[in-house]
Amino acid sequence: MDLWTRGTGPGGADIAEISVDRTTGCWCLAAVSEQLVLSVLVVDSVDRWTEPHRPSVRISIKHRCSSVPPATMPSIRAVGNSDDPFESMLRPPSGETADQKADRIRREEEAKRISQAIDESLKQERIERKKRRVVRLLLLGQSESGKSTTLRQFQRLYTPTAFRQERVLWRSVIQLNLIRSIRTILEALPSGSGHSSYPHSPPRYSSRANSHSDYHRSTNGRNNSHGHTKSDYSRSPSRKRSPKYNHYSSSHHMASTTSQTRSYGSATLDIFEEDRESSPPPGASSSSAPSVANISPEFDTDDRILAAMGSPALPEIRDRLELLRDVENSLIRKLILDPVREGEGVDLEDDEDRGRWAHGSGKSKAVDWAAASGSWPWTSEEVFIRPGTAWKGALAKMVQPVGDGDSDIPPVPSLSNSVTTRATTTASSSPIDLFAANGMHSVRRPSCPGIEDSPTSILNRLREDMMTLWHDRGVREVLRRRKLRLEEGPGFFLNDIERITSLKYTPTEDDVLKARLKTVGVSEYKFEMEASAGKESGTEWRIVDVGGSRSQRPTWVPFFDDVDAIIFLAPISGFDQVLTEDRSINRLEDSVLLWKAICSNKLLANVELVLFLNKCDILDQKLKSGVRLSKYVRSFGDRPNDLETASKYFRSKFNAIQREYSPNPRKFYGFCTSVTDTNTTAGILASVRDMVIRQHLKQSKLL
Ligand SMILES: Nc1nc2c(ncn2[C@@H]2O[C@H](COP(=O)(O)OP(=O)(O)OP(=O)(O)O)[C@@H](O)[C@H]2O)c(=O)[nH]1
Numbered sequence: 001m002d003l004w005t006r007g008t009g010p011g012g013a014d015i016a017e018i019s020v021d022r023t024t025g026c027w028c029l030a031a032v033s034e035q036l037v038l039s040v041l042v043v044d045s046v047d048r049w050t051e052p053h054r055p056s057v058r059i060s061i062k063h064r065c066s067s068v069p070p071a072t073m074p075s076i077r078a079v080g081n082s083d084d085p086f087e088s089m090l091r092p093p094s095g096e097t098a099d100q101k102a103d104r105i106r107r108e109e110e111a112k113r114i115s116q117a118i119d120e121s122l123k124q125e126r127i128e129r130k131k132r133r134v135v136r137l138l139l140l141g142q143s144e145s146g147k148s149t150t151l152r153q154f155q156r157l158y159t160p161t162a163f164r165q166e167r168v169l170w171r172s173v174i175q176l177n178l179i180r181s182i183r184t185i186l187e188a189l190p191s192g193s194g195h196s197s198y199p200h201s202p203p204r205y206s207s208r209a210n211s212h213s214d215y216h217r218s219t220n221g222r223n224n225s226h227g228h229t230k231s232d233y234s235r236s237p238s239r240k241r242s243p244k245y246n247h248y249s250s251s252h253h254m255a256s257t258t259s260q261t262r263s264y265g266s267a268t269l270d271i272f273e274e275d276r277e278s279s280p281p282p283g284a285s286s287s288s289a290p291s292v293a294n295i296s297p298e299f300d301t302d303d304r305i306l307a308a309m310g311s312p313a314l315p316e317i318r319d320r321l322e323l324l325r326d327v328e329n330s331l332i333r334k335l336i337l338d339p340v341r342e343g344e345g346v347d348l349e350d351d352e353d354r355g356r357w358a359h360g361s362g363k364s365k366a367v368d369w370a371a372a373s374g375s376w377p378w379t380s381e382e383v384f385i386r387p388g389t390a391w392k393g394a395l396a397k398m399v400q401p402v403g404d405g406d407s408d409i410p411p412v413p414s415l416s417n418s419v420t421t422r423a424t425t426t427a428s429s430s431p432i433d434l435f436a437a438n439g440m441h442s443v444r445r446p447s448c449p450g451i452e453d454s455p456t457s458i459l460n461r462l463r464e465d466m467m468t469l470w471h472d473r474g475v476r477e478v479l480r481r482r483k484l485r486l487e488e489g490p491g492f493f494l495n496d497i498e499r500i501t502s503l504k505y506t507p508t509e510d511d512v513l514k515a516r517l518k519t520v521g522v523s524e525y526k527f528e529m530e531a532s533a534g535k536e537s538g539t540e541w542r543i544v545d546v547g548g549s550r551s552q553r554p555t556w557v558p559f560f561d562d563v564d565a566i567i568f569l570a571p572i573s574g575f576d577q578v579l580t581e582d583r584s585i586n587r588l589e590d591s592v593l594l595w596k597a598i599c600s601n602k603l604l605a606n607v608e609l610v611l612f613l614n615k616c617d618i619l620d621q622k623l624k625s626g627v628r629l630s631k632y633v634r635s636f637g638d639r640p641n642d643l644e645t646a647s648k649y650f651r652s653k654f655n656a657i658q659r660e661y662s663p664n665p666r667k668f669y670g671f672c673t674s675v676t677d678t679n680t681t682a683g684i685l686a687s688v689r690d691m692v693i694r695q696h697l698k699q700s701k702l703l
C-alpha cells in the first residue's frame, strides 16, 4: 500500500489514509479529511518502517481527541520541521554517497513494484468479488439510530430460518433490557421514598434540573471530549445537571466539532439554517433515550405524590427489586465471555468505553477480568459487546435442555449460515435454560439464604413486583412529571413483563428486533440468501455494522473503500433529545451534520446513499402527545404538527443537503422508516436490495 492511497495528504488537507502499526492497537484510526475529521491524531513522531511486503510508516500517537478544531491541524503537519511530515520523512539523508543513493533508489523501486503488485491483486480480488455477486452494504448513523436493527431485519428477511432459530439467544439481552428499564424507574423515584440503596450510581436516565448556574459549573470544569468532567459521574445522584447546548460554527465540519457553547435564549434551534442564531430549545432533553425536560426534581413533591397515589408496598418492592442487581451482573458476565477477542479494536482508553469494560482498571486494554469474575460493579453505563457471533456462540454452547417438553422452542442453530464470523455452535434440543448448564452464573444473595437461582427464575419470582411498580399510579405520575418517556427509549419491554419473565420465555421475532445491544467496533456480516429469498438466492451479502457513538466513528473510514451502497439512518424522533455520549449535542443536529459529512466525502462520491429517516413511529407518538416540532426546529414554522408533514419536511431538508454537498450528482433515495416494524420495512428493504444490486452490476461493468 502506498503511503497516501487516496487524496493529497496533509499538505493538501484532503483525505489521508495512513497504514498504522497494528501493534499499537490503534488500527484504522488515521483518517483525516477536511470534510470528515472524525478523529484527529496528534502525531508525536513518524519513523520509516518497512515490512518486507508492505512499505509503510509507523506513527506514534501522542493523543487522540474526537473533537479538535481545524486550527489544530497545522500541528499535525508541523511534525518533522516540514509542512508535510511524510515528505520530510522520505527526503534523502544528507551526505548520501553515490552507492548509498543507488542502493536507496533500488530499494524504493522494489518497494514501489511490490506496492503496485499489491494494488493489482486487490483490484483483481475486487473484480472476482463482483463476478461472484458479492454485494457490500454499509450501515451508518449515530448511536441508537437503528443500524443493528436494520441488520437484523435483513437477516430476518433473507435468512429467515437462521434468524428464527437464533431468537432464543437474545433472551439474556432482553432480560437485561427489562432490568435496565426497572432501574431507570427506581432511580427516578425520590430516594427518600423507597429506603433502598439500590441506585448507587448517578442515574443515567433520570431527569435533573437545568439551571443556568449549573450549566456554567459543568462547562468550566470540562476536561474531556464528552462534555462532562469525571467528577460529574462521581457526584451524588441528586446533583443537578443541565444540558449544554452547542452548535458547530461551520456546519460541514462535522467532526471537527468547533462547537460554541451558547447561553440560553428565547430563539429555537434550527439546524437547517446556515446562519443559526439558535440557542438551546426550551425543554431540550438532557438525558439519552427517554426525553427529559427542564423539570425540577422537587423530591418532597414526588414523595407526596407517591404517598397519595402510590402503593403502600412500594418501599418493600424496591427492597426486593434490589436482587435485580445480581441478576444484571450475572447476565452481563454471561454475555461478555471473551475479553481478549471482544476487546479487539476497541479503544479502551476512551472514557466512554472504559466505563463499561474496565471499571477501575485505568489504562488497561483488556477487560478487568478480576472484577468480572467476582462481583461485577454496579454501573449505570450501557452494556455493550462487540458485534459478531462470538457472544451468541458462547451462549449457545451453554444451552441445555431442561426437559419440560416445550416443543415450541426450536433447537439452537448453527450460526454459520447467517453470519460468518467465528462462532459455530452446538445444537441442542429444546426447551432451553441458558443458565442451567453449569451453574456458573447462578446468583447467591445473602438476603435469601440457601437460595441459588438462575436469573430467569429470579426474574420470574420478581414478576409481580416489577408489574406493580410499572403500573403504579404514583410511579407513573412521577415519571410523567419528570418527562421520562420510557416507551420511546431503546429496549422497552415493560409492557411485556408477564411474558418475558415466564420460565419458558423464548423471544419472538419482534422481541429480537426491539432488543437493544449497543455495538462497539465494526463487523462485517456475510450471509448468503436462502433459497426462500427468491431470485436473489445465492447472492452473497456483506453488511457492515458499526458502532455509532462519537468515539466509534473513526473506525468507519476504512470501510468506505469498496462499498456498493450505504444505508444512513437518521432517527428523526430525536429532535428534542441529546446524545448519550455527549449531552451538549442535540441528536437531530448530530444526524444532520453527519449526513453532510457522508454526502460530501470524496471517497464515497460514487457510492449510492440510502437515507432512512428512522423512528417515524416514535416521532408520530411524540407529535401526537403534543410536543411541537417548531419549538425545536424554527424553520418548521407553523406547518401542521403531524407525522406526514414533519417527515416530508425532513425528507426535503436531507435531500437538499445531499444535492448541495455531494461531489458528484447522485439520486436521492429517502425513506421514512420504523425499522422495528417488519411489515413496512420488508418492502423498503426489497427496494434497497434491488437498487444495490443494480448499482453493483453497473460497477461490475465499469471494472
Ligand atoms: N420504536 C422504534 N424503535 C427502534 C426503531 N429503530 C430502532 N429502534 C430501537 O432502538 C434501539 C437502538 O437500535 P440499534 O439498532 O441497536 O441502534 P444502533 O444504531 O445499532 O446503535 P449503536 O449500536 O449504538 O451504534 C433498539 O432497541 C431498537 O429496537 C424504530 O424505528 N422504532
Ligand SMILES: [Mg+2]
Pocket: 147, 148, 149, 517, 518, 519, 545, 546, 547, 548
Ligand atoms: Mg448497533
